[in-house]
Amino acid sequence: MTSWTTPAAPADADARRRARPVVTYTVDQLPAVDPAFYARARDGALLVDSVTVPPRDGRAFRVPKGHLFRITSVEGPQVGDLNLWHADNLAERFFSGKTRALHATHVTTGDRLWSVMPYLRPMATIVADTLGWYGFDDDGAGVHDVIGTRCDPYTNHLLSGGQYHRCCHSNLARALADLTGLPVREAELHVHDVLNVFMCTGFTRDTHRYFMKASPVRPGDHIEFFAEIDLVGALSTCPGGDCSASHSSDAQACFPLLVEVFAPPEGALEGWEGPGISGYDRSHGR
Numbered sequence: 001m002t003s004w005t006t007p008a009a010p011a012d013a014d015a016r017r018r019a020r021p022v023v024t025y026t027v028d029q030l031p032a033v034d035p036a037f038y039a040r041a042r043d044g045a046l047l048v049d050s051v052t053v054p055p056r057d058g059r060a061f062r063v064p065k066g067h068l069f070r071i072t073s074v075e076g077p078q079v080g081d082l083n084l085w086h087a088d089n090l091a092e093r094f095f096s097g098k099t100r101a102l103h104a105t106h107v108t109t110g111d112r113l114w115s116v117m118p119y120l121r122p123m124a125t126i127v128a129d130t131l132g133w134y135g136f137d138d139d140g141a142g143v144h145d146v147i148g149t150r151c152d153p154y155t156n157h158l159l160s161g162g163q164y165h166r167c168c169h170s171n172l173a174r175a176l177a178d179l180t181g182l183p184v185r186e187a188e189l190h191v192h193d194v195l196n197v198f199m200c201t202g203f204t205r206d207t208h209r210y211f212m213k214a215s216p217v218r219p220g221d222h223i224e225f226f227a228e229i230d231l232v233g234a235l236s237t238c239p240g241g242d243c244s245a246s247h248s249s250d251a252q253a254c255f256p257l258l259v260e261v262f263a264p265p266e267g268a269l270e271g272w273e274g275p276g277i278s279g280y281d282r283s284h285g286r
């Protein structure tokens with residue numbers, strides 16, 4: 001039987017491996033995040049809307065610029081898959097890859113969720129995270145990752161066959177279709193790589209394969225965001241439940257997630273304009 005072969009290491013292999021790691025983007029290059037500003041927005045904020053996402057389903061919601069939204073675990077440990085779009089332009093959507101590069105594989109308070117090119121601006125800033133204590137565990141896993149994509153019926157069909165409709169991809173597609181009136185096959189095209197809210201993930205040490213483990217989230221835990229621009233959000237309650245064993249099936253215990261939208265108190269945002277789109281001129285050297 002033929003198999004792939006690994007090339008012999010060159011004589012200076014060890015020296016090449018000892019090259020010093022350089023953090024690609026440093027946080028101090030990013031526009032500053034002012035905790036006091038966000039504290040003013042949160043202090044005395046008023047609940048204006050709430051939606052409960054049932055288990056193995058999705059719901060979409062609107063968050064006006066300058067408002068806050070909070071995702072809370074209720075009833076039992078549950079992972080959520082979050083998509084974000086500009087409310088007036090679905091082409092401006094969350095860019096998980098660049099968010100990962102600018103911040104880290106897992107995000108927490110003070111980190112921002114960035115939009116795709118050519119916009120590339122903060123869509124939301126994380127202003128509270130009750131799982132912020134978790135950090136990275138002995139397996140190298142953390143919470144709220146921007147490395148996974150979303151469970152989807154295509155990969156499920158590829159690997160297992162069958163037609164499973166309650167994957168996060170489909171839940172998000174139905175949620176966006178319901179909010180916008182788009183047919184679900186069109187809404188699906190706007191669904192993108194997610195923020196895996198409450199999900200606990202990492203890469204195995206030996207082969208660097210993506211893994212998940214039981215989420216440390218418990219009822220009452222929440223993560224809260226400040227909307228830097230007018231947003232449409234969609235949240236799926238992953239059929240993986242707490243993602244301790246499997247996904248893309250009805251085997252796991254699943255629970256709802258609560259989304260609440262808050263308006264900041266009068267005057268708290270005085271002088272604030274919000275981020276504009278990227279200043280790059282888009283001529284690309286032509």
Ligand SMILES: [Zn+2]
Pocket residue numbers: 081150151167168169237238239240247
């Ligand atoms: Zn999922």
